[in-house]
Amino acid sequence: MNIHEYQAKDLFRQYGIPVSAGKMAETAEAAVEVAREINPPYILKAQIHSGGRGKAGGVKIAHTLEEVESAVQELLGKVLVTKQTGPQGKTVRKLLVCEAADIKEEYYVSVSIDRASGKLVLLGCRDGGVEIEEIAKVSPEKIIKTSFNLQTGLKDYHVRNFLDAMNLPYCKELASVLHGMVRLFVEKDCSLVEINPLALLADGSYLAADAKIGFDDNALYRHPEIEEMRDVHEEDPYELKARQYGLSYVSIGGNIGCMVNGAGLAMATMDMIQSLGARPANFLDVGGTATVERVSRAFELILSDPEVRIIMVNIFGGIVKCDVIAQGIVEAVKTAELKVPVVVRFEGTNMEAARDIINASGLKIVSAGSLYEAARYCADYVSSGGAQ
Ligand code: GDP
Ligand code: MN
Secondary structure (H helix, E strand, O other), X not given: OEOOHHHHHHHHHHOOOOOOOEXXXXXXXXXXXXXXXXXXXXXXXXXXXXXXXXXXXXXXXXXXXXXXXHHHHHHOXXXXXXXXXXXXXXXXXXXXXXXXXXXXXXXEEEEEEEOOOOEXXXXXXXXXXXXXXXXXXXXXXXXXXXXXXXXOOOOHHHHHHXXXXXXXXXXXXXXXXXXXXXXXXXXOOEEEEEEEEEEEEOOOOEEEOOOEEEEOHHHHHHOHHHHOOOOHHHOOXXXXXXXXXXXXXXXXXXXXXXXXXXXXHHHHHHHHHHHOOOOEOEEEEOOOOOOHHHHHHHHHHXXXXXXXXXXXXXXXXXXXXXXXXXXXXXXXXXXXOOOOOEEEEEEEOOHHHHHHHHHHOOOOEEEEOOHHHHHHHHHHHHHOOOOO
């Protein structure tokens, strides 16, 4: 789960990471009210879950309360299109109104997990404010990495090495920013804590001018205060529904809907579709206990994505029996009045019985003999424009 910059900055305050004074506002009146309490010049920042807001016109400077008001009019309700939002963009519903800092230099710093070594890693770059992914591609030598053990934590020598490599002075202020980031990362079960830019101000002090935090969804149950920060407007509507149904679902944007039992098999299914030159619409793991109820919910979910042209069901019967699932599929297809074809592939326990159930149902469900066959059918169907 991700949160907004203003929420991330509230957490930064709790962890002693300096940020400029300011608050979130959803109306022009509220924004002016916030501005009254702080010092000009002001900066107004669109609160959407995306970077690149600056370039997309989502960050505005205002010198007077009148300018604050007109900046709000420009920003609120605007659809911002950034590299990260996709072409459809995101609607601005909230703004962060804060004191504009007098920035001299901008750096990048973040804490994340280095999966290869199983350690935490501080990443840094002297060229901040810009897209770190771009720098990593063009000049990877500019990215500074200092990894450390989760158990032993961030030690002073890590901080010294990191700041040294960044060509920044070792000082209490910067050390406290880095320690604060790591403490926040660990205590709140984050997947990312990023400051871009970490700003050096004209008076020589440092400040987090932007804040981005991602959380490990599997640990959210330990942090109700973080769960409360969820902004449903920022989430994929299908994924939101899936979470309510207790299904593992990620929408991907293709047109072959997938329903699979088991995460590994779901990955293999998507790979197979992709390798045939087609695109899966989603990852969907109905789980090991695929009951009629769950299968129906899964169909409902897949069908609410208007891009889906065909559905591929791939079931491996281990503990779960294929015939039970087949029963579920038949019932679900009957009630959902499907307008798109369904292809099913059963393998494992009671697979013959499952195929019999599908064939006897009289429904237009295609039975495939293998994963390849099922994916081939779907890929051909989509590429031929559905004229099969
Ligand atoms: P992003 O584009 O979505 O990453 O949003 P940022 O919060 O990083 O803002 C983009 C740019 O706006 C930054 O790189 C800064 O150059 C500028 N900016 C952000 N906050 C301030 C501020 O307090 N003062 C000044 N002068 N510029 C700021
Ligand atoms: Mn930024």
